[in-house]
Amino acid sequence: MKRRGRAVLESVGAHALILVFVGFALYPVLWVVALAFSGNDTPEARLLPVPVQPTLKHLVEVVGPSPSGSWLFGRQLLNSLVVSGATAAVGIGIAIPTAYALARFEFVGKKTGVRALLATQMFPAVASAVPLYMLLSALGLLNSRTGLVLCYASTAVPFAIFQLRAAFESIPVELEEAAMVDGATRFGAFLRVVLPAARPAIAVTGLFAFMSAYNEFILAATLLGSEDMFTLPVVLQRYVGEHSANWPAFAAGALVVSLPVMALFYVVQRHLVAGLTAGAVKG
């Protein structure tokens, strides 16, 4: 009986502690939601993130059709989704074979390559932004979604390689060897045995690549040169200008922008633990 009481107490304590952190995690998000739906933001400190005079006007202002009649927001949402989706696809496509080679082969230059890859994560982007711009211009890829996708993909690849390499390493070699004994080529075994087994890790890595592209605005604002090519973070950034800031509109926009990526996160999150388990072997 005493033991049981202790167990109950413990479980109550665990729930309480978790709830504190849930509150910590949700509060700022609710604050943005409240701001987005508030009709009149009076300058008073408010504890509870509840909208004052609830309204949808900010949402309509941001999402509704532009003055010219076209639905620019829809187009920009599509841009964001296409660019981020392509980034994930291209980034993962580049990373998978490389990660597999790092996990399964010994080759000359492997160590140096891995170290160089890790080093790219340490160099701040501030310094390489200007050369990257000149390079894209030389390739004729300025003001194109293709150029943007290439930039994003190339920054997403190193992390994806680390992530997937660990995932491949955690898959027993015996699985491939069994397939190869059954007559499959090495590549066939990779395609039919290793890739399916690594699906959770690939999903999670793809999600990371997607998110990094979906949230980026400095490069996008610099590279893209027409409104119908802008991605959503660039549009959102315009609501918080130098002289005037339209915070409720920004909050409403932020809400709309966050929804797709949060939905995607929700779908993939059940793989998150399994996908990162792969990292257990080594980073």
Added chain:
Amino acid sequence: MSPPARRGRALGAPAQLARVALAALVAVVALGLPGCAAERGPAPIRLWHAYRGAEERALAALVATWSGPPVELLALPADAFAAKLQAAIPLGAGPDLYIDAHERLGDFRARGIVAPVGDALEEDAFGPEVLPAVEQDGVAYGVPLTLKSAALYVNDALVPTDPPDLESIAELRLPEGVYPLAYEAENAYFHAAVLHAFGGSFLAPAGEPGAPGATPGASDAFGFVGEAAERSLELVRSLVDRGVVPADADGALVTRLFAAGKAATAISGPWLANDLPPETPHYRVIPLPKVRAADGAPLRPMLTVEALMLAPAGAARPEVRAFARFVASTEGTAILRREARAVPARRDAEGLLEGETLRRAFDDPALAADALVSAFAAQARVAIPMPTSVAMRATWEPAARALKKVLRGDTAPAEALREAKQRFDDARPKAVPAARPEPLVAIVGVLCLAAAFWLVRRARRREFRAAVRRSLPAYAYVLHSVVVLGVLVFVPLFAGAAISLAVGRPGELTYVGGYNFVEILTARGGPLFASGSFYLVLLVTLAWTAVNLFFHLGIGLVLGLLLSRPTLRLKALYRVLLIIPWAVPSYVTALAWKGMFHRQFGAVSALLSAVNDLFGTDLESIAWFSRFSTAFAANCTTNIWLGFPFMMVVTLAGLTAIPKDVLEAAEVDGATRWQRLWRVTLPLLRPTVMPAAVLGAVWTFNMFNVVFLVSGGEPDGQTDILVSEAYRWAFTREAQYGFAAAYSVLIFLLLFAGTELPGLVRRWRARRRLAPAAEVSS
């Protein structure tokens, strides 16, 4: 299967994959194609601007009345506008003309992205207070379009008669909780009006100070020193101390206070009228008042002339010049005036309404727009055009820091101003003698020779050749990513690192050898741990990384362990909720946190007062960004919030990888729960958590977004970390890319050493331990 056949297949299969990747790339390119315009009649005129809202609509309406070649309008974020122009125009990817503030002309001209306007400027259309603003060495480089300056917004109900001077505003009798005056007191732009009233300026006058004909702000020397500057600071400090002006107000707060009737008057620009909601109490706009303390001189705000600027390619096209003339014409600016209440820069827009007529016009909705325009036009006549010198931009940061320090009561005005001047002089690019490139060439040459020699020697060894041959199948898998990463990551990275050996703007770099590094590492000749020095910023960065990592790991581990309890209910729900900070775009939440830390209106202050009510405590709401400790804590809170879900998931992942029987065996052996946790679970988690922690440390070390968006380096740049310092050198201190690049290289070296050293030490120790054994055995 014979080995050669196998290799052939192995090579062929990745090639297939490469084809698939190529197809994906082509698909992406194809997606990009619809955006490309097909060839059509006359070349369109491309106009870029950073307007939004009413101004954007007005510009579109104006352009719609143009009957010449088609015009392509592009609205850009204001923050990215100048950088984008500077990048795009030299490469021929920019606009034909663009709208920007006149004070950028000096900079733009130095970069060669603006050309004389020629016949785009209508003669005699602009007054003598406007034209000099767009002239450089007597040649017009912009067509004045609209004027922007601050003026006084007055709440009709609270202040029925115009206050004659600033002091009488302070003496107004007002209801409880209403500020007599709201304006961004810590913003150097608004402080300029006070400074000008005392006869000072941010840039020193050319020639002898006080001499007749000395134009304020005509030189490149820092002018925010001396008696005028000190008196202006003392005046504003007393206003803040007496609660006349709210402390640390930003533009949004001024808008909200005035809109809610909680500020009797407000100093702001025409943009405020556009931002005020319809339910705002009746107001009028009048020129800024006089200052008794300055012998009755009026507050003279900065005047910004929004001008059409022509890119060199655009200036060469007659139809572009004709279009610029059309936009700035009486009819054109009338549209801006009507639709966006913009104040036309043209002479013929002045003097519509004056005095009593003007005041009454604000009551008439039909005339209100005209009244606003007239009020600002009247104010423009006593405003002072912002200097166009490149040095002007370098004054903002030191001046704003001095203002903050004084207004928050940390420092005496004279002391703060001396520091500001020091900072300004430090940040100005110095004339650096070009270094001789021979030593570098020699070093690089020797290194290349050595590398080549080493490679050849290795390549001649048979084992090495065999190893390379064995590696061929692996190379088939990595070749494409080597090419892609080589071109898109390593080339820009090396080019960026190379810039650290040079000074100047991109395009006109001068090789100076190790000058940048020497300057940074010697703290530019000042004390090693002075404010803003490399070493102090490094200490802050290390503290920042350590605190964040500690909490990320701590919270992540606790939550991971809690969530993995087999008996816990609602596990899935908790996990989803706790992951949310990771899923929301980080710039959105960074800005949300900044809002929550606001002194008067943030949720954190509300939380404190709720705690006070509940427990009868006396916690005072503080200005979070006025002290290092609290600003640093605010930054850390935000980043901890952003980062803990990652560590939680990593912990959960690591826990699922721990075999159950190990824990059961420990339990059978009589280990207590603590013992199991410390001796079994945590050590087994190490291999999962360690790599994530190393990567997390690297990311935190370079976490630019949070520091930049939340504290912005406040107070006084003390919470800046190395990356945000590098950013400042690149973008706010006259684009000294060499310095920014040198900072980046130093950051890279530090991180590289930090992650490599432990391994090296371990290997070295292992070797030393083995060495005696080897001696014995030999």
